[in-house]
Amino acid sequence: xxxKADQVFVLLQHWLISFLPVxxxxxxxxxxxxxxxxxxxxxxxxxxxxxxxxxxxxxxxRIGPNRVGPLGLFQPVADGIKSLTKExxxxxxxxxxxxxxxxxxxxxxxxxxxAVLPMGRNMVLVDMDAGLIxxxxxxxxxxxxxxxxxxxxxxxxxxxxAMRAIAQMISYEIILLLSSVAVVMTAGxxxxxxxxxxxxxxxxxxxxxxxxxxxxxxxxxxxxIAATAETNxxxxxxxxxxxxLVAGYHTEYSGFKFALFFLGEYLAxxxxxxxxxxxxxxxxxxxxxxxxxxxxxxxxxxxVMISIFVFIWMRGTLPRLRQDQLMxxxxxxxxxxxxxxxxVTALWRFMGEGWLRWVVSTVILxxxxxxxxxxxxxxxxxxxxxxxxxx
Amino acid sequence: MCSPLTGYLIxxxxxxxxxxxxxxxxxxxxxVLIGIELMLNAANLNFIAFWRYSPHPEALTGMMFAIFSxxxxxxxxxxxxxLVIAIYRHTQTTDLDKMNRMKG
Amino acid sequence: xxxxxxxxxxxxxxxxxxxxxxxxxxxxxxAVTVAFGxxxxxxxxxxxxxxxxxxILVYIGAVAILVVFAILLTRGSELPKDGVFSRTWFVGLPIxxxxxxxxxxxxxxxxxxxxxEMATPAVTVHDIGVALVGRYVLPLEIVALLLTAATIGAxxxxxxxxxxxx
Numbered sequence: 001x002x003x004k005a006d007q008v009f010v011l012l013q014h015w016l017i018s019f020l021p022v023x024x025x026x027x028x029x030x031x032x033x034x035x036x037x038x039x040x041x042x043x044x045x046x047x048x049x050x051x052x053x054x055x056x057x058x059x060x061x062r063i064g065p066n067r068v069g070p071l072g073l074f075q076p077v078a079d080g081i082k083s084l085t086k087e088x089x090x091x092x093x094x095x096x097x098x099x100x101x102x103x104x105x106x107x108x109x110x111x112x113x114x115a116v117l118p119m120g121r122n123m124v125l126v127d128m129d130a131g132l133i134x135x136x137x138x139x140x141x142x143x144x145x146x147x148x149x150x151x152x153x154x155x156x157x158x159x160x161x162a163m164r165a166i167a168q169m170i171s172y173e174i175i176l177l178l179s180s181v182a183v184v185m186t187a188g189x190x191x192x193x194x195x196x197x198x199x200x201x202x203x204x205x206x207x208x209x210x211x212x213x214x215x216x217x218x219x220x221x222x223x224x225i226a227a228t229a230e231t232n233x234x235x236x237x238x239x240x241x242x243x244x245l246v247a248g249y250h251t252e253y254s255g256f257k258f259a260l261f262f263l264g265e266y267l268a269x270x271x272x273x274x275x276x277x278x279x280x281x282x283x284x285x286x287x288x289x290x291x292x293x294x295x296x297x298x299x300x301x302x303x304v305m306i307s308i309f310v311f312i313w314m315r316g317t318l319p320r321l322r323q324d325q326l327m328x329x330x331x332x333x334x335x336x337x338x339x340x341x342x343x344v345t346a347l348w349r350f351m352g353e354g355w356l357r358w359v360v361s362t363v364i365l366x367x368x369x370x371x372x373x374x375x376x377x378x379x380x381x382x383x384x385x386x387x388x389x390x391x
Numbered sequence: 392m393c394s395p396l397t398g399y400l401i402x403x404x405x406x407x408x409x410x411x412x413x414x415x416x417x418x419x420x421x422x423v424l425i426g427i428e429l430m431l432n433a434a435n436l437n438f439i440a441f442w443r444y445s446p447h448p449e450a451l452t453g454m455m456f457a458i459f460s461x462x463x464x465x466x467x468x469x470x471x472x473x474l475v476i477a478i479y480r481h482t483q484t485t486d487l488d489k490m491n492r493m494k495g
Numbered sequence: 496x497x498x499x500x501x502x503x504x505x506x507x508x509x510x511x512x513x514x515x516x517x518x519x520x521x522x523x524x525x526a527v528t529v530a531f532g533x534x535x536x537x538x539x540x541x542x543x544x545x546x547x548x549x550x551i552l553v554y555i556g557a558v559a560i561l562v563v564f565a566i567l568l569t570r571g572s573e574l575p576k577d578g579v580f581s582r583t584w585f586v587g588l589p590i591x592x593x594x595x596x597x598x599x600x601x602x603x604x605x606x607x608x609x610x611x612e613m614a615t616p617a618v619t620v621h622d623i624g625v626a627l628v629g630r631y632v633l634p635l636e637i638v639a640l641l642l643t644a645a646t647i648g649a650x651x652x653x654x655x656x657x658x659x660x661x
Binding site for chain 3 (some may be wrong): 395396398402409410411416425429432435438447451454455458459462473475476477486488
């Protein structure tokens with residue numbers, strides 16, 4: 001019974017394709033998986049928009065939208081109808097082809113990333129040997145569409161926003177990659193299915209997830225910061241800050257294309273949270289062995305939704321970082337810290353079981369964190385701003 | 392063409408020639424660099440095609456060469472574009488036809 | 496040669512040709528990105544998955560963005576007054592055509608000596624990793640040194656003059 005609940009989607013897929021001739025069955029299986037992804041994640045997107053607006057409202061001491069439907073829960077429907085029926089305005093001097101292609105490429109690249117995420121036991125669309133690199137390759141392709149959007153609008157503010165967004169994304173992409181390399185080193189494979197399998201057995205008090213190790217916690221924190229910066233979310237949302245740059249690189253977009261950008265941003269958030277859960281939080285595995293009766297896909301989506309909740313929480317709580325503070329942080333603190341974390345991961349692996357490796361890892365990481373923070377404050381990189389007046 | 396390998400090699404040769412033509416004919420320094428990148432890519436395609444159809448693909452020679460070539464090409468593009476930006480700051484132009492003196 | 500090969504070849508060659516002939520630099524940079532994507536598809540068609548994804552990650556994710564940034568920092572988005580082809584194009588074009596003629600002739604003449612169908616190589620990323628730290632560890636270390644030198648060099652070359660002449 002528990003087995004069936006866990007594998008219900010796989011069994012459903014097998015039953016549906018059994019109606020087709022044998023030659024067509026592999027293609028139909030993949031097609032069904034693609035349809036499922038294209039339906040589920042935009043549905044989650046709709047849910048997240050209302051979740052975010054109500055959540056942000058509560059954090060900011062107000063009620064969010066509450067007109068459409070009970071407690072405002074049908075707001076996404078209203079938003080969808082609005083964005084589909086708005087007039088599509090293209091500036092006269094805009095570069096037509098690029099202006100049209102930018103949101104399309106963004107959404108396509110982001111959807112491709114979902115193909116390698118294992119969403120449950122046996123529930124991955126394509127089990128690639130180099131799955132992690134495929135994911136990062138797709139994420140790197142989104143940066144070009146940001147540039148296309150900003151440049152083709154022939155608008156100073158859009159171009160500035162696009163430049164800032166790209167500079168931020170390429171800086172934090174390195175940190176994202178390096179913190180994933182720590183996990184790959186320990187799991188011994190680039191395939192996301194094997195990484196989840198390496199975290200699947202729970203022994204002892206804590207689950208075997210990588211976040212419950214010193215290097216894993218440091219890598220997870222760096223990954224979370226880099227993920228927030230990659231998806232241009234607060235506190236790293238200067239490229240699209242409403243009070244700074246109108247709307248950054250999607251200023252000149254209206255109607256459905258703007259909805260596509262919005263969709264692309266939230267889907268990128270989902271896929272990066274999905275990767276974070278796969279790498280650090282054990283993917284679809286349950287924390288304790290007495291909880292394995294809950295199906296694996298509920299664990300995966302539950303962990304992803306908790307990550308999204310943390311994203312929304314950070315957006316409502318933290319102030320925005322300035323562009324130079326953001327870049328300073330990436331290159332002068334986060335990158336050295338992530339490299340040190342790689343070293344500590346290697347130490348952990350080769351030191352053998354026992355309390356000694358815990359102590360050594362924690363001391364090195366905590367010491368480096370405090371030291372780099374102190375040096376940064378002393379040199380003024382992370383200190384509060386000093387005001388210079390005209391003398 | 393009786394071998395699938397010939398097709399890949401002809402495409403690689405064509406890419407190389409197009410890159411070479413661009414590098415020799417365009418005025419802007421950045422377009423020359425793009426031509427050079429195309430030439431490097433054509434060579435990579437050659438390596439991978441030969442690796443795939445070689446009698447011992449588990450020796451991984453072609454794949455390794457291509458991977459190292461990708462890394463080195465990226466580094467070379469970075470340095471080259473840094474040079475172009477430095478020259479632009481000095482002479483306010485990227486037109487290669489105008490940069491025909493050694494004296495700055 | 497399957498239909499996939501011809502399709503990818505058309506995309507790649509069209510992108511490369513467009514990159515070398517378009518007047519507008521940003522369009523040319525985006526066309527060469529299409530060519531890079533086509534090459535990644537070639538690598539995937541040749542069962543070299545790691546090389547294919549590394550090509551997308553490095554070339555489309557980094558080199559293309561670098562080129563675009565350089566175009567924007569050097570005011571490349573304005574069309575040049577003197578045209579985009581150099582004064583001596585009649586020398587460069589025949590040279591490139593001649594090289595293609597020689598290469599093509601050599602390929603067609605030797606096409607009987609080339610192997611026909613080979614089995615799909617069963618190469619995993621694990622094998623690549625083992626090879627990188629086993630047989631190819633010296634090239635790996637040298638490339639690491641080279642990349643470090645290139646990073647430092649690029650930063651120094653592009654550094655603002657005012658910061659150094661203080």
